[in-house]
Amino acid sequence: MLMGWDVAIEIRSPGSVFGADPAEAIVVLLGTWTIRLLLVTLSISTVARIFKRPRIVTLRRTVGLWTFVYACIHFTAYFTLLAEFSISAWLEDFSERTYITAGMAALMLLIPLAVTSTRNWQRRLGLRWRKLHTLIYPAAMAALLHVLWAAKASFLDVFIYGLALAILFGERIVVRIRRRAGRGAISR
Amino acid sequence: MSFVIKTPADVRPSEITPERVYQTRRRFMHVIGAAGLASSVPAVALHTGWMDSKGFAPAPPSEDTVTPRGYATSFNNFYEFGTDKNDPAELGSRLTTEPWKVEVAGLVGKPGTYDIEDLLTGVDLEERIYRLRCVEAWSMVIPWIGFPLKTLLERFNPLGSAKYVAFTTLYRPEEMPGQRSYFSSIKYPYVEGLRLDEAYHPLAIMAVGMYGQVLPNQNGAPLRLVVPWKYGFKSIKSIVRIELTETRPRTTWNLTASNEYGFFANVNPTVHHPRWSQGSERRLPSSLFNGNRKVSTRMYNGYDEVAGLYAGMNLRLNY
Ligand code: HEM
DSSP: OHHHHHHHHHHHSTTTTTTTOHHHHHHHHHHHHHHHHHHHHHHHHHHHHHTTOGGGGGHHHHHHHHHHHHHHHHHHHIIIIISTTOHHHHHHHHHHOHHHHHHHHHHHHHHHHHHTTSHHHHHHHTHHHHHHGGGHHHHHHHHHHHHHHHOSSBOHHHHHHHHHHHHHHHHHHHHHHHHHHHHHHHHO | OOSOOOOOTTOOGGGSOOHHHHHHHHHHHHHHHTTTOGGGOOSOOOOOTTTTTTOOBOOOOOSSOOOOHHHHTTSOOOGGGOSSTTHHHHHGGGOOOSSOEEEEEESBSSOEEEEHHHHHTTOOOEEEEEEEEOTTSEEEEEEEEEEEHHHHHHHTOBOTTOOEEEEEEOOOTTTOGGGGOTTBOOOSSOEEEEEHHHHTSTTOEEEEEETTEEOOGGGTOSOEEEOTTBOGGGSOOSEEEEEEESSOOOOHHHHHOTTTOOSSOBOOTTSOOSSSOOSEEEESSOOSSSOOOEEEOOGGGGOGGGGGGGTTOOTTTOO
C-alpha cells in the first residue's frame, strides 16, 4: 500500500523515489515483497506448531493469496515496464534467461493453489487438496532459483532467503520423522 | 541488499540541472575555469585543486540529450561501495583521493610510480559527450572531461612487444565497504584491460572530470577509463595501476562469469546475453508513464569508427 503512495509521488516528480531507472527498481521491490510473503506463508504452520497456536493457521489462506497477488503485480510490472507489452520480448526472456524461466515456473505453480484456495474447493478435493497444496514447495524452490540466478555478484539476499527456506523445510522434515517414530512406538 | 529503495541522498530537485541550464553553466565554467574560479559554482563542494586551474576545451553540441547530472551521480555501478545503485553515492564520500599515485609497470621504458599531478602536467583537457551503455540495458549521456588514453600511454614509452594494457582499481577495504563483503563473488581489486590498438583509438579517454567538475568519487575519481563503444564495466574506475603486457590480461567480470562477460564486451545488439536483451536500452532517466525512453541499441554503441579494430573477427565468439 505504501508503494502506491511512492508510485504517486514518483509520477508527480520523476526520479524522486525510485531513482533514474524506476522500471527496474519497482520490479525488484515487488519481487522482494513477493518472496517475503511467500516465506511468511510457509512459516505460519511452523510457528503454529512450535508455539502451539493452531488457530493462526487460519491466516495462511489470506497471506498465501496476498503472495499470489504480489507475484501477479510483480509479473505485470515486468511485462509492462520492462518488456513493454511485447509478447516476443517476454518469450525471448522466458526461453533464454533461466532466471525468468524459474520465475514463470514459480508463478505457474502458484496459480492452482490460488484457484483451489476456497472452502468449496477444499471440500471438493478432500485429501487430494493437501497433496495439491504441497506444490508450494516446488514453487518456493523455483522462486529461490529465480532470485539466485537473477543475482549478479552479491548473494546476501539469496543467502537469507535460502536460510529461511532451509529452516522451514527442515522443521517439516523433523516433524515427519518424529511422527513416524511416534507411530512406530505405538505399534510396538 | 535491495530491501529498501531509498531516495538517493544527493539528488535534490535543485540539483537535477535542466539541459539548457547545464549548457549555459558549461560555457560559464569554461570562461571562468581558466581563471581558477570554478569552485565558485555553488552546486556541490568538490575538491578542486589541480583540475580547476587547468580548464578544458568544451565539446561541440551533441546530438544526444545530456543526462541531468543528479542522475549520473546517484545511479552508479561501483560495487566496491556496494551493489545497490545508490550505494556509491552514499558511501563513496569516504574515499580519500588526494594524494593519488599510479603505478606504471610491465613492457614500458619508463616504469615507476607517478603522482596524478605529474600525469596531468602538459596534458590538455577536453570535454567529450559520450553515450554510456551499461550491459544491464540502460544508458546515459555523459559529458566527460579527460584526454586521450594514447597520450598517457605514450609517455611511458611502451616497448614493441606490448600488445595489451591492463588496469587495476584501488583496493582499500577500509574505505570501500563492498570489498569487505562476504557475499560477493567478485575478487578485488577490480581489473580490466584493452588490446593496445583499442587503447590507442582516439575515442578511448582517461577521464578526470564530468559536467565541468572534478569526478565525484562514485563516478571513479580521480582517474578512470572511458571506452564508449564497450559496455560500461570496461570503463574501469579509480585507477591505481597500469601495466603493459604481451598476453591478454584477466578482467574482473570475465573472471566472475565468463559465459556472460567477454574480454571485448563491445556493445552489440545481435549478441544475446543470458540476463538482458541487448537489442534495446532504457535511456535514463526513464519515467514510469510519460512515455518510456526505450531506444534501439546500436552496434558499437553507435561509434562505427571503431569497426576497423575488429575487422575479420568473429564477434559472436569474441563477445
Ligand atoms: C513467485 C514468483 C516470483 C517471486 C517470488 C519473485 C521474486 C523476485 C525477487 C525477490 C526479485 C529481486 C531480486 C533482486 O534482489 O535483485 C525479483 C526480480 C525480478 N523478477 Fe521476480 N519473482 C517471481 C516471479 C517472476 C516472474 C513470473 C517474472 C517475469 C516473467 C519475474 C521477473 C523478474 C525480473 C525481471 C526481476 C529483476 C531482476 C533484476 O534485474 O535484478 N519474476 N523477483
